Amino acid sequence: MDILLSFFHMLLLSFIELIYLVGTLIAVGFILGFLERHSNSYLVRAFGPRGVLVTAWIGTPIHEIGHLIQCFLWGHRVTRVKLLQLNSSNGVLGFVEHQYNRNSMYQQVGNFFIGLGPIFSGIGSLILGMYLFVPQSFKTFQQQLREHISLEKLDINVIKSIVGAILAISKSLFTIENFINPLFWIFLVIAISISSHIALSKSDIQGSAKGLLTIFFLLVLFNLAAGLLHLDSYRLILKLAEFNAYVLALSGIAFLFSLLTLVVSYILYQIKKGL
Numbered sequence: 001m002d003i004l005l006s007f008f009h010m011l012l013l014s015f016i017e018l019i020y021l022v023g024t025l026i027a028v029g030f031i032l033g034f035l036e037r038h039s040n041s042y043l044v045r046a047f048g049p050r051g052v053l054v055t056a057w058i059g060t061p062i063h064e065i066g067h068l069i070q071c072f073l074w075g076h077r078v079t080r081v082k083l084l085q086l087n088s089s090n091g092v093l094g095f096v097e098h099q100y101n102r103n104s105m106y107q108q109v110g111n112f113f114i115g116l117g118p119i120f121s122g123i124g125s126l127i128l129g130m131y132l133f134v135p136q137s138f139k140t141f142q143q144q145l146r147e148h149i150s151l152e153k154l155d156i157n158v159i160k161s162i163v164g165a166i167l168a169i170s171k172s173l174f175t176i177e178n179f180i181n182p183l184f185w186i187f188l189v190i191a192i193s194i195s196s197h198i199a200l201s202k203s204d205i206q207g208s209a210k211g212l213l214t215i216f217f218l219l220v221l222f223n224l225a226a227g228l229l230h231l232d233s234y235r236l237i238l239k240l241a242e243f244n245a246y247v248l249a250l251s252g253i254a255f256l257f258s259l260l261t262l263v264v265s266y267i268l269y270q271i272k273k274g275l
Contacts (some may be wrong), residue, residue: 003045010227014219016034017237022215026243028251029119029200035258036199042265043196046272052093053086058190059197060084060093065136065202066121067096067114074110076100093197105214112211115204119254122198126191126253133187140172145249162245191263195257 020098043051061083071078098114100107113120130138144165178184200208219237226233 010220011221012232014216014223017219017223017233018212018216020237020244021219022212022214024247025116025119028247029116029205030110030253032119032122032251032254032258033199034045035255035262036196037263039196039258043263046265049091050222052196055193055196056093058193059208062121062125062194063118063197064094064096066117067121068096068117069098069121070110070114070117071098074100074114075104075107076110076114081232105218107161108214109211109218112208112215113209114222115200115206115211118198118200119251120206123254125194125248126257127250128160129190129194130253133183134173134178134181134226137169139173141253144168145246162249162252165249166256169253170256191257192261195254195261196263198254198258245272 030056040052043054045051047054064081064083068078068081076098077096077100080095082094082096084094085092100110102108127138127141130141171183223233225231226236
């Protein structure tokens with residue numbers, strides 16, 4: 001009985017550690033997906049099924065490049081790539097097909113990050129766009145990261161700091177100086193296009209789930225070894241999970257423009273509805 005209880009305790013501990021390690025990334029993916037679905041819904045209702053193609057020219061290639069980069073990082077063999085296809089019979093705007101060695105734990109874990117690739121490429125592209133087109137706002141973003149975001153336990157104070165940082169970046173973006181700057185409007189179009197296609201597709205989520213199971217299995221093995229060696233595995237995982245504060249801070253940029261995309265889509269829908 002004691003052995004059975006110890007086993008269930010180890011499974012529960014591994015599950016909690018899994019949430020600490022990748023839960024934030026998963027939550028970011030679902031929130032962005034929720035915002036994107038509603039944005040695209042308004043675009044479709046305003047302009048028909050091809051309404052989402054307005055933003056696909058930029059957003060879809062960035063989405064697929066995210067998958068592609070992660071495939072290379074995790075040693076998967078890329079067999080076929082389509083960064084953008086506008087006349088697909090099944091409505092798929094782009095794809096990356098890949099193969100991996102099922103005997104390789106490293107490549108199996110890679111499935112999780114390959115599925116989440118568009119989040120990394122989307123956020124990275126938004127930050128790069130800010131650096132190139134609205135450098136003053138990028139400096140504000142850097143300053144907020146340095147002053148308010150640090151590697152610490154993820155709690156309500158960290159959340160408040162991140163919200164404050166997002167508000168500060170918003171104020172630096174939407175200024176009179178930027179409104180009369182053509183580069184700001186170029187950045188805005190790019191940012192909305194990226195945010196409209198940053199979320200994960202059903203196949204992306206299914207691919208990530210495979211890698212998530214492998215990560216959980218490795219955590220179980222890790223906890224088993226830690227138990228035999230009398231190590232505090234929970235404390236070690238908590239230390240590793242401190243990166244979540246930065247994950248949320250960087251994701252704040254994506255949240256900001258995804259919300260903006262939702263508002264713009266809704267306004268366009270209301271205008272179309274009133275005509």
